[in-house]
Amino acid sequence: MSTKNKILDAAEVLFSDKGFNGTSLREITSQAEVNLAAVNYHFGSKKELIKAVMSRYMNELSPRLESALGALCTDEASPTLNDVFSAFIDPLLYLNTFKDNGTSIFLQLLGRGYTDSQGFLRWFLTTQYPGVFTNFTNAVHKAYPELTAEEMFWRLHFTMGTIVFTMSSSDALIDIALNDFERQVDIAGVIRQVIPYVALWCSSAYHQISACHEV
């Protein structure tokens, strides 16, 4: 196994666990059992290493997401919002076969990227992988033409918040479930809990409640 990959493997776990700011290059290289200077030799800087960690996942994820969402757009029949939402599941779970715990590591990294580094990762994703966003937007529009782009943006973001925050604190959640409820859950169990929760934004109940709160 190459030095480059040893660094990437150690980095993604530490980054997802302690954040980008909270992880030093020294921790990464000693975990990876490589020399400190190797990071700068292979990646140039810590920032480039972060990008490389994210790219390794995005390069697996984005073609699968793009085609799953694209298929919904080219279908004759209109998809439901539930179809759009479900299109994310297989590509995300594929990351688990690509790498142990890949799905949860990736989602945690995504969460870190939003909160840790003041939007640099958000910029990176939207500019480097725009196809995913376009196809998603188109699929939702086809599923639900009345929904404005703005409404979609808000709901998508809230959904992402739930998932990303849940995955970021999944260790704490698994702890609490074990200590307070004597319930042994794993990452997959957490995902099973969160899916019905986020599936709500596809539901009609949302519109009733939303209407009640308008001013």
Next chain:
Amino acid sequence: MSTKNKILDAAEVLFSDKGFNGTSLREITSQAEVNLAAVNYHFGSKKELIKAVMSRYMNELSPRLESALGALCTDEASPTLNDVFSAFIDPLLYLNTFKDNGTSIFLQLLGRGYTDSQGFLRWFLTTQYPGVFTNFTNAVHKAYPELTAEEMFWRLHFTMGTIVFTMSSSDALIDIALNDFERQVDIAGVIRQVIPYVALWCSSAYHQISACHEV
């Protein structure tokens, strides 16, 4: 205005904006226009300063939350889950009168505390302010006796995730709304968007969807 308060005021804004790890004592003291050594003189350490920042908010919030939730428990009539959820709104909005932007600063700090520092703040809150959690649990149990403590825990956490993540990235959201939709929103506008979304977990639709996803 005392040095201590100048430090607290500068610290809470920087912490909420850049995280606890991402903010140095030098940034805080130069923003507050006090000497670097003042932090350690008045608070002892950075960790104690973080606790003090959170305490200032929690000391305002917790008695109000405790009594609002406690009232629901002692009422003759059973509250609805919606009542329980609504009990949070006034105490949280009170933070805005206590301090400019207090509500959103506090919620952002809460989010930072979950993700930045690996659970130390979660520990601090649950051990220092247990009354809020007990009263919340009791109120929900009275509103909805069939709901197990475990189910409640999951839903509460997902709801918190949505709110906390939304508030943490509220600057990015306000930016996007302006640039992509030419819509001028402020923090209050973001809150108005998120309320109907999180109100869903009180709704009956949740149970239908939840049942569909059981295996």
Next chain:
DNA sequence: GTCTATAACTAGATAGAC
């Protein structure tokens, strides 16, 4: 209580031998 000066340490990055 407030300041200067500095200790003690950690960070990311690099030069240069091998």
Next chain:
DNA sequence: GTCTATCTAGTTATAGAC
């Protein structure tokens, strides 16, 4: 490509004059 040694700049924290 990999290593040691080191640089520069940043961090928290403290000692001691005022």
